[in-house]
Amino acid sequence: MNINNSNILITGGSSGIGKETAKQFIAKGATVVITGRNEAKLKQVAEEIGAIPLLFDVSDAASIPSMTAKAIELLDGKLDTLVNNAGIGVFPHLGEITIADLQAVYNTNVFGLALLTQEVVKTFKEQSYGNIINIGSTAALKGFERGSIYAASKFAVRGMTQCWQAELRKHNIRVSLVNPSEVASAFANENREERQEEENKLGPKEIADTIVNLVEMRDKGFVPEVTVWATNPF
Numbered sequence: 679m680n681i682n683n684s685n686i687l688i689t690g691g692s693s694g695i696g697k698e699t700a701k702q703f704i705a706k707g708a709t710v711v712i713t714g715r716n717e718a719k720l721k722q723v724a725e726e727i728g729a730i731p732l733l734f735d736v737s738d739a740a741s742i743p744s745m746t747a748k749a750i751e752l753l754d755g756k757l758d759t760l761v762n763n764a765g766i767g768v769f770p771h772l773g774e775i776t777i778a779d780l781q782a783v784y785n786t787n788v789f790g791l792a793l794l795t796q797e798v799v800k801t802f803k804e805q806s807y808g809n810i811i812n813i814g815s816t817a818a819l820k821g822f823e824r825g826s827i828y829a830a831s832k833f834a835v836r837g838m839t840q841c842w843q844a845e846l847r848k849h850n851i852r853v854s855l856v857n858p859s860e861v862a863s864a865f866a867n868e869n870r871e872e873r874q875e876e877e878n879k880l881g882p883k884e885i886a887d888t889i890v891n892l893v894e895m896r897d898k899g900f901v902p903e904v905t906v907w908a909t910n911p912f
């Protein structure tokens with residue numbers, strides 16, 4: 679797809695991977711709506727990068743239909759690409775798992791992502807066109823110690839991605855999964871501050887580069903899944 683003059687919705691665009699992806703799309707001429715939960719940060723980042731802010735907590739299932747309509751309205755009724763990036767993680771050992779943590783992670787990573795996509799797909803089907811980029815994780819591929827809740831949520835994202843690929847190809851809707859390994863960001867930081875970039879770890883740039891490449895591919899093809907590793911994280 680030609681990114682110039684396209685319209686894009688990125689959930690969780692106010693920091694880390696989502697922010698960098700929004701910046702890159704905007705630099706290529708797209709109009710981008712970014713969402714987040716912290717209004718002050720969202721507005722400040724939107725102003726900094728030239729995005730349209732939409733205060734929209736995807737874990738609030740009841741608000742998803744009206745907030746999706748609002749996002750599409752902000753883009754004058756046309757949406758080309760949805761980046762399902764908003765995600766959270768908690769990492770308890772088995773024995774410390776609580777229903778509250780399970781629900782919080784699933785509400786954002788799984789239920790919100792599914793219900794939002796379902797709304798957006800109505801527009802994509804009307805257009806007979808659209809791109810969906812789901813942000814998974816290497817935790818979507820393999821479990822690890824303390825990963826019960828997070829890995830399970832990302833396995834679910836991977837499963838849904840494959841189902842949507844099967845359902846949506848015939849509508850010219852491309853669905854891709856991007857699995858980053860560890861990225862220095864605000865992810866899982868209780869104070870929500872961004873981590874400094876580290877020499878041997880991925881930064882948001884490597885993931886944003888990947889997402890932009892997927893979307894830029896000519897519409898006749900798409901990459902179902904891509905995993906990004908740091909070259910030498912040790």
Ligand SMILES: NC(=O)c1ccc[n+]([C@@H]2O[C@H](COP(=O)([O-])OP(=O)(O)OC[C@H]3O[C@@H](n4cnc5c(N)ncnc54)[C@H](OP(=O)(O)O)[C@@H]3O)[C@@H](O)[C@H]2O)c1
Binds near residue numbers: 692762767857864
């Ligand atoms: N960082 C890693 O090591 C890593 C590795 C693999 C995969 N990932 C995945 O990559 C995605 C982005 O992570 P990141 O590293 O960029 O994290 P981040 O810096 O913490 O950014 C997360 C973004 O999502 C927003 N967000 C969180 N929950 C939300 C909700 N319920 N509704 C709307 N917005 C919400 C945050 O906004 P607020 O601050 O306002 O909540 C923020 O803009 C996530 O899906 C994560 O699971 C990250």
